[in-house]
Amino acid sequence: MIQFPNAKINLGLQLVAKRPDGFHNLVSCFLPVGWTDALEILPAQGEASFTLSGLPVPGAPTANLCWKAYELLRRDFELPAIQMHLHKVIPMGAGLGGGSADAAFTLKLLNQQFNLNLAEDALENYARQLGSDCAFFIKNQTVLALEKGDVFEPIGLNLKGWHLLLVYPSLAISTAEAYAGVSPRFPEKSLKTLLAQDISTWKNEVVNDFEASLFPKYPVLSNLKAQLYQMGAVYASMSGSGSTMYGLFQTAPEWPLPFPEDYSVWQGVL
Template sequence: MIVFPNAKINLGLQVNGKRPDGYHDISTIFYPLPVCDILEAVRAEEFSFHTSGLTIDAPALGNLCIKAYQLLQQDFSLSAVAMHLHKVIPMGAGLGGGSSDGAFTLMLLNRMFNLGLTREQLLGYALQLGSDCPFFIMNEPCFAGGRGEVMEPIQLPSLKNKLFLIVNPGLHINTAWAFSQLKIREPKIHLREVVALPPDQWRDLLVNDFEEVAFEKHAELIDIRSTLYRMGAVFAGMTGTGSTMFGIFDSAPAGYRTAFPSHYFTILQSND
C-alpha cells in the first residue's frame, strides 16, 4: 500500500504564551500543499524500515513512521510490515514533513489492518506523536490553537487558483532555540481577521512571530522575501520556525530558477 504524505505551510504564526506543561499556546493557520513524500508498506516476515531520497540526518528509531507503527502495535498487536519512505520534503524546514509521515503511517496501517479507527481516534494517536501530526489527519486548511492540536477547518476562497513558490535555503533553525529567543507580544490583529482580507493586503498584517528571530540571525531570509516580492508575490513569509520561505502569486513568476539557483524550490497551484 502506498500513500503520499504532503507538506504544509503556516499562514501566520502567533505565540501567545507559555503553558504549564512546557509547551506554548499558539495561533496559526495550517495550509496543506501537494509537495509529497512517498511511503509504502507491505506485510512481511519481520519489521523493517528503509529510506531513500533526501538524507535523513537522524537515528532511524526516532523516525515518526516507526513510532506510529509501535504506537498502534501496543494496542492492536500488528503483524510485521516492511516500510520504505522516499523523502522529498526537506527536513527541519517548517514544512511538517516528519509529522506528515507519522500521521500518514497511522492512516495507512489503519487501512492495511482494517483497524476501524475513526478520525477522532486517529487524531488522538497523532497527538501522541507530535503537536503538528493531528493536522495531517485533517489535511485541510485549519485555524489551530492550543499547542497546534485544537483545530477548526476554515475556508480560504481568496487562495483559489493562487500559485505558491516554496524556497528552502537549507538553513537549520533549532526550534527550542527559536522559542527561547521570542519576545511575546499582543498581536495587532487576529489571524482570522487578516485572512478574511485579500492576500495582497496581508503584508505587514499576517505575522509569523519567528521571523524576527530568524531574520536577525540569517539575513539571507530577508533577501529571499524581498526577492519574492520583487518577482510579484502578493504575499511572502516564513513557515513554522523556518527556514523555508514561500511566496503567493497570481501567476507563475518569470526567472525563479535563476533567482534561487542553489535553493530547494517548487512552484505549484493552490489546492484550495
C-alpha cells in the same frame, strides 16, 4: 500500499503565550501543499523493518516518527510485521511539517491496510502523541490551528487558483532554536480577522512571529522574502519555525527562477 505525505505552510503564526508545560500557545492557519514524500508499507515475511532513501535523515531509523507511529498502534492492536520504506523529499528543519506528515500518514496507512477501523478523531488522538502538528495531517484540510498547533477550527479561506512558490535555502532550523528567541504576546488583532481581509492587506498585517528573531540571525531569510516580493508575490512569509520562505502569486513566476542551485524549490497551484 503507498501514499504520499504532503507538506503544509503557515499563513501567519502568532505566538500568544508560554504554557506551564513548556510549550507555547499559538494561532496559525495550516494550509496543505503538494510537496510530498513517498511512504510504502508492505507485510513482512520476517521481522519488521524500516528503510529510508532520498534526503538523508539524521538519527537511528527506530527514532523516526514513522517507526514510532507503528509502535504506537502496535501497543493497542495486533499488527503484523511490516516492511516500511520512506523516500524523503520534503526538506527537514524547513517549517513544512514533513516529519509530522510522515507520522500521520503512517497511522492512516496502517489503519487502512490492516482494517483497524479507527475514525479520524481517534487517529488524531494517536497523532497528538507523536508531535504537536501531526494531528493536522489526519484530515489534511485548511484549518485555524490553536494551542500547541493540535486543536483545530474551520476557517473560510479560499485560495483556489493562487500560485505558490516555496524556497528552501538549504538551512535547517530546529524547533528548539526557533522557540528560544521568541517573546510571546497576545495580538491586537486576531489572525482569523486578518486572514478574512483582502489578500492585498496581508503583506503589512499577517506576520509570522518567528521572523523577528530569525531574520537578524539568518539574513538570507529576509533577503529571500524581499526577493519574492520583487518577483511579484502578493504575499510572502516564512513557514512555521523556518526556514522555508514562500510567496503567493496571481500568475506563475517565470522560469528560470533566480535561486542558487543548492536551494530546493517547489511550485504549484492551490
